[in-house]
Amino acid sequence: MASASRSTNREPAFLLTPGLFFLIIAFFFPTFLLLAQSVLTVGPDAGELTLEHYQKAFADSFYAGVAFRTLRLALLITLICLLIGFPLAIIISRASRIVRSLLILMIVLPLMTSVVIRTFGWLVILGQGGVLSWVLQALGLVDGTVSLMRTEAGIVIAMVQVLLPFMVLTTLGNLNQMSPSLEEAARVMGAGFFRSIWHVTLPMSAPGLASGAVLVFALSISSFITPSLVGGVRLPVIASSIYQQMTGSFDWGFGAALSVLLLGATLVLMVPYLIATGRLGGRS
Amino acid sequence: MTAATPGFVKLLSITFVLAIAVYMLVPLIVVIASSLSTSQFLVFPPPGFSLRWYTEVFNSDAYLSAGWTSLKLALFTVAASVALGTPAAIALSRFRFPGRSFLSAIFLSPLLLPSLIFAIGLLIVFSRYGDGPSLTGLVIGHTVITLPYVIRTVSANLIDMDPHLDEAARIMGARWWQRYLLVILPQCRTGMAAGAFFAFNISFDDAVIALFMRAPNVETLPMRIYSTLEFSPDPSVAAVSTIMILLTIFMVLLLDRIFGLSKIA
Missing domain, CATH: 1.10.3720.10 (MetI-like)
Known part of the structure; x- marks a missing residue:
């Protein structure tokens, strides 16, 4: 009996490990690196903690306009x-x-x-x-x-x-x-x-x-x-501004900061909703 | 069924549904119509009928190699997401263990976040720990977003299946590999096939992850269509798009035949 219950506990672990391992490496780790990139300096003194990317995003009225339009x-x-x-x-x-x-x-x-x-x-x-x-x-x-x-x-x-x-x-x-x-x-x-x-x-x-x-x-x-x-280049939205930063201006720190702000906006919307409908944590 | 619907409401509903049908389908119809035009500009109405843009597509190395890349990408993605998703779905729907609903949320979480976010994350990973994204990188990116679909379809499929069959096999002394090969996997067959359809469709159609990961030397069909549309659209893009639309119609009809669309909806 004891061995049977142990083996039934081990079985889902075996089944879940490959997918979980994959998601940690291919989804959670990259998302974490993006978060990290947004608070790190780039250039010659790369790797220092900074809030300059976020300051830039909030100080520049252009991006406020982009966010407002989006x-x-x-x-x-x-x-x-x-x-x-x-x-x-x-x-x-x-x-x-x-x-x-x-x-x-x-x-x-x-x-x-x-x-x-x-x-x-x-x-x-x-x-x-x-x-x-x-x-x-x-x-x-x-x-x-x-x-x-x-x-x-x-x-x-x-x-x-x-x-x-x-x-x-x-x-x-x-x-x-x-x-x-x-x-x-x-x-x-x-x-x-x-x-x-x-x-x-x-x-x-x-x-x-x-x-x-x-x-x-x-x-x-x-x-x-x-x-x-x-919309073209004259009506940028948040996603196209991020694309511009990542592929055109190559300002990865700033692009990462904009992505984190977009992520934040999505989570602010999603998490209360998921908790309310009981899809997170509670019933599945 | 329900109590009588007033006549004018019925009339209004029919008009409304027809208007929406036009609105939903016209974008696809104009693409197909433009691909058959003689003009090299995308104008309406097309001045004449020709198949020259299809000849052009099939003689274009750029389109052919992009098509080949997209096909390889989609097939590898299907293989990876079905291989990783099926066992996870079996564990989540057949076993009761602590943290099950939390893990279920973890596995579905890629659907919640905008895909461009982790595509940029993957770009950073591949640039920092390798020489930039490659086809493998795109397969990984697409597997992340298609995995939840496989898990959903296989789990939905397993709910309809008898869990006692596996128990019976266990009691009768089947080894673990016999139980999986002869009982559990055959029970998951429909769900795996549906998941594979979705994974193929999503991967073959995706432009966002591919564009944000910016793998040099890797160009998929949607990426090529996107960059052509940005600069100089001509009817050969319409011809490629029409081929992709026909492939989608074929897959949707097949999906309907095998599983029934109303089940998916």
């Missing part, structure tokens, strides 16, 4: 994803089986396509002489060509398409667990269609909407490809 865009994107994603998820959850699989395909197919390619599509749509311009001209709405490239509106339009699937799928997962008879009960008791959505469906799907919103916001503040291709 957060503002992320908020707007999250809000639009909520407004579109919630009704869409409700419709999908009530559709007939065939329609439901078609709609899920419509959400999953773009999601599984590379972000670079989806953004490329948006460049062709939003750019000079692009699809949007052509359609608006054909409808007689504009005279010359229009372009939403290098505008914040263009970034938001493209980013919502990129991130909407996350919102819809998280909300849908939540709606699927909800019993349709609850809403039916509300309707039978005399609530109108919108009242039953407002008083029954919305509160019941609040956890799904909240996790979708947290996910979309977190993905949005760290996104790089879409804002840098649609």
Whole structure:
């Protein structure tokens, strides 16, 4: 008996060790080095402790502007994803089986396509002489060509398409667990269609909407490809500034400090949410 | 099912869903349309139909070698993440031990952090302790982000499987390797396959980790598409992208056939 229980304890240890070892070396150690890099000097007297990179990030009004733009865009994107994603998820959850699989395909197919390619599509749509311009001209709405490239509106339009699937799928997962008879009960008791959505469906799907919103916001503040291709160099966001520091200016200390600030913003958002939903520590 | 939905709401829903379908799919459709254009500029409507950009792609060494690099990268990533993720998933879903939920959080944590963060971390590691990132470096980076997917799919798969089978094998005197080869791994098969699909798709499509790790002499297809889009997009990028879209459609349909998309959603 004793030997059996010991061997069953040893077995998960054997199974977990390779993956854990890999994550420590390839994930936790690099993240730790990034943290370290952000408080160390670079150059001839490298390796001294310093806060100069953070001072630079906070003193330079340019980066305050970049951070402000990133957060503002992320908020707007999250809000639009909520407004579109919630009704869409409700419709999908009530559709007939065939329609439901078609709609899920419509959400999953773009999601599984590379972000670079989806953004490329948006460049062709939003750019000079692009699809949007052509359609608006054909409808007689504009005279010359229009372009939403290098505008914040263009970034938001493209980013919502990129991130909407996350919102819809998280909300849908939540709606699927909800019993349709609850809403039916509300309707039978005399609530109108919108009242039953407002008083029954919305509160019941609040956890799904909240996790979708947290996910979309977190993905949005760290996104790089879409804002840098649609927005260009004149509308930098945090991720493109970090990229610039790491690959263009080679100021690794400063790039690391900006990354740690982005990491901090993500954790401030994620950790309370994970604790609240009991995904960290508690139930798994 | 539910109480009757008012007629105007139904009409409104249909309009709304169609609008969203256009919005979600148009970016993919315009890429496919541009790849078939005769013009060398990305203008709409395309002036004529031609397949010349596909010929160009298949004669371009740069695209072919980037495609080969992406394929190797994705296959190595699949192998590594399935090999590391499957045992971890078995341990986390079949055994009860102290710290299990903490370890489970540890294994899923790469999903929580922005991937560019640890990509920069890996860049620093490879630059400090080696001669910079290489293809191996990218495989490591991609394995970190695909590992949670394998663990999730295998764990979800094991929940549906009978744990008593393994117990029965143990009682009947099966050795550990017999239990794993004949009972446990066959039970994980579907989850491993689903995890492999996700890992392949994520690795083959990723540009962020690849760009931030900046491995010199390693250029994947998404990296090449990104840098072409930054400077001089032409329809040959659209042709490459269309090939990648077709591959994605194929994989999504296969995934749907084998596991059912609604399960994943």
